[in-house]
Amino acid sequence: MNTKLLRSLQVFVAVTDSGSMSVAARELHMTVSAISQQLRKLEHDIGLSLFNRNTRSLGLTEAGRIYYETSKQMLQTAELAQQKIESLQDNPTGNINIIAPEGFGGGLLSEPLKKLCEEFPKITISLTVTDEPKDIIASSADLVLCFTPVSDTNFSSLKLATWERILCVSADHPLASTRLSNPEQLVSHAYIAHRHVEDYVMTHKDSGDFELDTQRIDVNSMQTLIKLTQDGLGYAVLPEPEVRHLLKSGEMKQLFADWTLPDYTVFAVTPKRDLVPAKISAAIACLQDLFAQI
Numbered sequence: 001m002n003t004k005l006l007r008s009l010q011v012f013v014a015v016t017d018s019g020s021m022s023v024a025a026r027e028l029h030m031t032v033s034a035i036s037q038q039l040r041k042l043e044h045d046i047g048l049s050l051f052n053r054n055t056r057s058l059g060l061t062e063a064g065r066i067y068y069e070t071s072k073q074m075l076q077t078a079e080l081a082q083q084k085i086e087s088l089q090d091n092p093t094g095n096i097n098i099i100a101p102e103g104f105g106g107g108l109l110s111e112p113l114k115k116l117c118e119e120f121p122k123i124t125i126s127l128t129v130t131d132e133p134k135d136i137i138a139s140s141a142d143l144v145l146c147f148t149p150v151s152d153t154n155f156s157s158l159k160l161a162t163w164e165r166i167l168c169v170s171a172d173h174p175l176a177s178t179r180l181s182n183p184e185q186l187v188s189h190a191y192i193a194h195r196h197v198e199d200y201v202m203t204h205k206d207s208g209d210f211e212l213d214t215q216r217i218d219v220n221s222m223q224t225l226i227k228l229t230q231d232g233l234g235y236a237v238l239p240e241p242e243v244r245h246l247l248k249s250g251e252m253k254q255l256f257a258d259w260t261l262p263d264y265t266v267f268a269v270t271p272k273r274d275l276v277p278a279k280i281s282a283a284i285a286c287l288q289d290l291f292a293q294i
Contacts (some may be wrong), residue, residue, distance in 0.1 A: 007118040009071040011038040012050065014187075016068050019058055027139070030128075034196055084275060092278035093122035100145040103222030104219040104244050107127040112290040116283055123279050130195060131221050142280055144269040158284065159269045164240040165261040167202070168252050170232040176253045183210040183256060190234030191215035194225050200237050211257070212237070237261055241294045266291065 002253060007069050014024035021035045026034070030294050043050055045289060050064035082094070109127070116123060128139075128189060149157035167177045167225035175189055183202055202210045225245060229236040230251060248250040270276070 006075070008038050008042045009075055010059040010224055011035055012042055012070065013071050013075060014037065014049060015051075015058065016060060016064070019175045021058070023185075038175065053077050058269050062190065082277075091122055092120045092282040094277065094279050095124045095126060096141045096279050096283055097128075097140060098145070099128045099130065099141045099143075100281070101147070103226070103239060104145065106223055106226070106242050107245075108241060108294070112185060115290065116286045118142070119286075120279070120282055121129045123282065131194070133196070142270065142277075143283055146267055146269055149267050150269045152171040155269050156271075156272050160266045160268050160284075160287055161252060161294065162263050162265045162292070164263055165200070166240050166243075166257075167235060167255040167259070168243055168247075169235040169255055170230055170236045171251055171253050173232045173235070175235055175255060182207075182261070183212075184253075186235060187213050192217045192225060192228050192234045192236040194222060195220045196220070197237075200261055202261055204259045207259075218244065223233075255267055 011024065011028065011030075014027055015035065016020055018024050018027065018071075021039075024030075025032045025035045039050065046063070046067065047218050048063040049061050050067060054058045054060055069274075113125060113127070115255065116125070145160070154261075158251065173189075175186070178185065191213050193212075195218045201210045202212065219228065222239070222242065225236055226238060226246075228234070230246060235255060243252055247254060268287060270284075271281055
C-alpha cells in the first residue's frame with residue numbers, strides 16, 4: 001500500500017480518536033500544521049469533508065464516519081501484512097515504539113538499546129520515557145516496560161527482572177552522618193516520595209515493621225526524585241539499580257541497610273499477536289540479557 005496514504009490514514013484516525021489535532025500531533029510526533037496539511041490533502045483527494053469543524057471541537061461528517069471505519073480496517077490489514085513480512089525475515093527490521101518509566105532514561109536502557117542497534121542495523125527505535133499513566137492501546141506502543149503485569153487479555157506480560165528498593169540520602173545530608181538505630185529518627189527530616197508509587201513499609205527481622213512518614217515533597221518523575229535526594233532536600237526510597245553509581249561514588253548513602261523494602265519487578269508488555277514480529281522478540285531478548293546482569 002502507498003506509504004503516504006497510510007500515513008494520512010494514521011493521522012486521520014489519530015485525530016478522530018483524540019478529537020484534537022494538537023493531541024494527535026503529540027502522539028505522532030508531528031506539528032499541528034503538518035497534521036492539518038495531511039487532513040486537507042486527504043479531503044482534497046476524496047472530494048468530501050471528513051470533519052465538521054468549529055473553534056472548540058472536531059466532529060466527523062457522515063462521509064468521515066464511513067471513511068473512519070474503512071481507514072481502521074486498512075491500517076489493521078497493513079499492520080498485519082507488515083508483521084507477517086517481518087516474521088519471515090532472518091534479520092529483524094522496522095521501527096519499535098517503546099514506552100518506559102522515566103527513571104529508565106537515567107541509563108538502564110543504554111546497554112540494551114546499544115546492543116539492539118549494533119546487532120540489528122535495520123531496526124529503528126522510538127523511545128518515550130514517562131512516569132505518567134499511559135493508555136497502552138491509544139499509544140500504539142510495540143513494547144511497554146512497567147512495574148505491574150497487564151490483566152487485559154489483548155496484551156502479554158513477560159517478567160524481565162526483579163530489583164531492590166533502598167532508602168537513600170545525599171552524602172551531605174545530616175542523616176548521612178547521624179548514628180541511626182531506629183527509623184523513628186527519620187521523622188524530623190523531609191521525606192521525598194514518588195507521586196505514583198504506594199506508601200512503603202520497612203521491615204526488620206527483629207524490630208518488626210515501620211511505615212515511612214507522610215511525604216513532605218512528592219514528585220511525578222523518578223529522575224527528579226533522584227536529583228532532589230542527591231541535592232540534599234531529604235531522604236527517599238529509590239530503585240537500587242538507578243542509584244548504584246551514586247552510592248559507589250559516595251554522592252549518596254544508603255540508610256538502614258539492615259531493613260528491607262518491597263522489591264519491584266519490571267515487565268515487558270506487548271500487544272498479543274498470532275505472529276510476534278522478529279524486532280519485538282529481539283528487543284525483549286536484549287532487555288532480558290542485560291537486565292539479568294544488573
